[in-house]
Amino acid sequence: MKIFKQIISLSIFSCALYANTPNFNVYNTDVHNAQTVLITLNTSNNIEDAKISLDKLHLHFFKNPFKKDEYYSLLPLSYYKKIEEHRIIFSYLKNGKRIFTSKKINVTKGLYKKETIKVNKKRVSLNKKDKKRATKEYKQASRIYKTINKNILWKKDFILPLESKVTSPFGTQRIYNGSLKSYHSGTDFKAKNSTEILATNAGRVVISQNRFYAGNSIVLDHGHGIYTGYYHLSTLDKKVGELVKRGELLGLSGSTGRVTGPHLHFSAKVHGITVDPLQLLKVLNILKN
Numbered sequence: 001m002k003i004f005k006q007i008i009s010l011s012i013f014s015c016a017l018y019a020n021t022p023n024f025n026v027y028n029t030d031v032h033n034a035q036t037v038l039i040t041l042n043t044s045n046n047i048e049d050a051k052i053s054l055d056k057l058h059l060h061f062f063k064n065p066f067k068k069d070e071y072y073s074l075l076p077l078s079y080y081k082k083i084e085e086h087r088i089i090f091s092y093l094k095n096g097k098r099i100f101t102s103k104k105i106n107v108t109k110g111l112y113k114k115e116t117i118k119v120n121k122k123r124v125s126l127n128k129k130d131k132k133r134a135t136k137e138y139k140q141a142s143r144i145y146k147t148i149n150k151n152i153l154w155k156k157d158f159i160l161p162l163e164s165k166v167t168s169p170f171g172t173q174r175i176y177n178g179s180l181k182s183y184h185s186g187t188d189f190k191a192k193n194s195t196e197i198l199a200t201n202a203g204r205v206v207i208s209q210n211r212f213y214a215g216n217s218i219v220l221d222h223g224h225g226i227y228t229g230y231y232h233l234s235t236l237d238k239k240v241g242e243l244v245k246r247g248e249l250l251g252l253s254g255s256t257g258r259v260t261g262p263h264l265h266f267s268a269k270v271h272g273i274t275v276d277p278l279q280l281l282k283v284l285n286i287l288k289n
């Protein structure tokens, strides 16, 4: 609380003192939960150690790969983000002093669907062995997603992993037998068995293995805290550590893992937070314009 008060007072103080505050731009000030906010900053301001903070998230800026004098920061909002007005704190060093300013964003509830699923009880409650495996895989993946690779791995805009119809959108609330609640953490694309699944952009393979829920999975690290995932594949055509180019074949679609039929589950993480993957790709492709 004390720190927060300091930030507020410093913010007011700095606004009065520096009329010439460098401008940071919030591209999308009206956002839904689980969407990503794009913040850009012009480098001609000649400032040091610029940071963005929202609640417990403190993020740095990365160089916009498409523009010479621009930096950007992606601010991911969790699915469970409070639906209200939030204030993004922007700070930087000037003559050895940290200066604070802020901007408002309005987080509104995403129009996510609700789905009631009736399944066999055996499919809901896992046996000990499966539970242990799923937990281990979850922890392993969480560690990977929190790693922020500062090197940029892409120099082109993002593409879709396949050209197909969305069969189940991101964010749908899932109520299993009226008890277990979760939400759909990716976008499902229609993909009959053995459809080619492509890398949405250049990146490094960080997961290439069969996992309990996701089946055969490939996860790419694109750098800057951005990860994309391709699940339920029938084949894994890339190994961990391999560098892939945009549009390169990652594997063929399938129905591995806990699914009822073949499709592609496409997901994305930013700084360890699950976000709407298609909205993320849209936001990333703004960097080029």
Ligand SMILES: [Zn+2]
Pocket (backbone or CB within 6 Å): 168, 184, 185, 186, 187, 188, 264, 265, 266
């Ligand atoms: Zn899915």
